[in-house]
Amino acid sequence: xxxxxxxxxxFAAAVLDSDSSGFEHHxxxxxxxxxxxxxxxxxxxxxxxxGALEAVYPVVxxxxxEGFFRYAAAEYIARHPSRLGDLHEYGGFFPGVSACVxxxxxxxxxx
Amino acid sequence: MSAKPxxxxxxxxxIPVRAGIGLRAEHYDAILETRPPVGWLEVHSENYFGAxxxxxxYLERIRVHYPLSLxxxxxxxxxxxxxxKPHLAKLKHLIERFEPALVSEHLSWGxxxxxxxxxxxxxxxxxxxxxxxxxxxxxxxxxxxxxxxIENISSYLQYVESSIPEWDFLAELIERAGCGVLxxxxxxxxxxxxxxxxxxxxxxxxxxxxxxxIHLAGFTVNRFEDGEILIDTHNRPVHPAVWILYRxxxxxxxxxxxxxxxxxxxxxxxxxxxxxxxxxxxxxxxxARAA
Numbered sequence: 001x002x003x004x005x006x007x008x009x010x011f012a013a014a015v016l017d018s019d020s021s022g023f024e025h026h027x028x029x030x031x032x033x034x035x036x037x038x039x040x041x042x043x044x045x046x047x048x049x050x051g052a053l054e055a056v057y058p059v060v061x062x063x064x065x066e067g068f069f070r071y072a073a074a075e076y077i078a079r080h081p082s083r084l085g086d087l088h089e090y091g092g093f094f095p096g097v098s099a100c101v102x103x104x105x106x107x108x109x110x111x
Numbered sequence: 112m113s114a115k116p117x118x119x120x121x122x123x124x125x126i127p128v129r130a131g132i133g134l135r136a137e138h139y140d141a142i143l144e145t146r147p148p149v150g151w152l153e154v155h156s157e158n159y160f161g162a163x164x165x166x167x168x169y170l171e172r173i174r175v176h177y178p179l180s181l182x183x184x185x186x187x188x189x190x191x192x193x194x195x196k197p198h199l200a201k202l203k204h205l206i207e208r209f210e211p212a213l214v215s216e217h218l219s220w221g222x223x224x225x226x227x228x229x230x231x232x233x234x235x236x237x238x239x240x241x242x243x244x245x246x247x248x249x250x251x252x253x254x255x256x257x258x259x260x261i262e263n264i265s266s267y268l269q270y271v272e273s274s275i276p277e278w279d280f281l282a283e284l285i286e287r288a289g290c291g292v293l294x295x296x297x298x299x300x301x302x303x304x305x306x307x308x309x310x311x312x313x314x315x316x317x318x319x320x321x322x323x324x325i326h327l328a329g330f331t332v333n334r335f336e337d338g339e340i341l342i343d344t345h346n347r348p349v350h351p352a353v354w355i356l357y358r359x360x361x362x363x364x365x366x367x368x369x370x371x372x373x374x375x376x377x378x379x380x381x382x383x384x385x386x387x388x389x390x391x392x393x394x395x396x397x398x399a400r401a402a
Contacts, residue, residue, distance in 0.1 A: 085185025
């Protein structure tokens with residue numbers, strides 16, 4: 001039997017790193033595909049973290065527009081995973097990343 | 112319906128057997144101005160982890176009028192990472208400051224290897240996971256110096272590895288760790304539809320004495336060409352099928368303090384109060400039958 005820690009590690013890789021190769025076969029086959037079910041979790045995490053950034057940086061969001069903000073947020077989330085269960089602490093380096101993305105520079109270098 | 116609850120220096124200290132509502136920032140002023148007739152309020156603990164500011168100020172003023180429940184969403188109690196001690200220290204401080212009647216967390220995990228998904232993720236229901244959860248819940252209760260309630264989550268996948276039903280896992284956990292159950296009736300319905308189990312079997316699998324709080328909320332149906340999945344979105348009224356399941360739960364467990372949760376696309380406060388009154392009606396019917 002797969003140990004709990006390894007299962008959690010593979011789940012996180014599937015959601016955060018889009019590497020579901022080690023995880024999909026742990027999902028019980030029933031109706032909807034494993035890939036579809038996994039997408040629900042990817043979506044939840046992306047929406048949760050993007051919402052947290054919007055709550056902390058409402059002005060940035062207004063300035064750059066919703067579409068661009070979400071793009072910049074996705075870039076940021078990929079480079080800076082959340083490190084705490086309390087989402088209010090998330091997004092410390094985000095304004096810098098947002099500015100970098102906007103000017104076409106490689107995001108995350110300065111963070 | 113029930114006698115006026117006992118009060119402490121902060122405000123009412125015990126949760127009456129009535130419906131309450133989730134307190135959200137958008138309703139702070141309306142709550143203080145209109146003092147709606149709901150039995151109690153529940154907040155997400157992490158929203159009050161800051162050192163000061165508006166949320167804590169409002170909570171202090173509102174706490175005077177309503178009994179309080181603290182509901183955590185970020186402890187990641189089922190993770191194999193070490194417990195987040197600073198998080199628990201903040202929670203303990205909040206408990207000391209606001210003296211909640213109930214403190215709860217989820218039967219889930221949300222982090223591994225130091226990375227957080229900030230979501231309520233399902234556990235495999237195995238003996239290994241059960242031992243782990245018993246140890247973790249016990250550790251949290253020791254650190255907080257009180258019992259906590261553990262809530263069943265909505266889930267969108269099941270693991271090949273799971274060897275026991277979720278309700279048996281939860282029943283074993285409360286037996287061994289001495290925690291209570293926060294039974295989310297909407298989550299039972301959502302998971303039952305997503306995985307094809309009988310929600311009645313879930314209710315029958317939970318010991319009668321264990322349930323100290325019930326949650327109700329609204330879900331969303333996402334339809335695809337190969338099927339549908341119910342998502343626990345907390346953005347609409349309680350579904351009629353969930354009200355039916357709630358009646359069954361109240362029938363089995365007796366009248367239990369019940370919370371209306373609503374977290375996005377928040378309506379006017381009156382809509383939440385109306386939902387709470389529907390729950391109150393069902394609780395009163397059960398009271399009357401028991402009398």
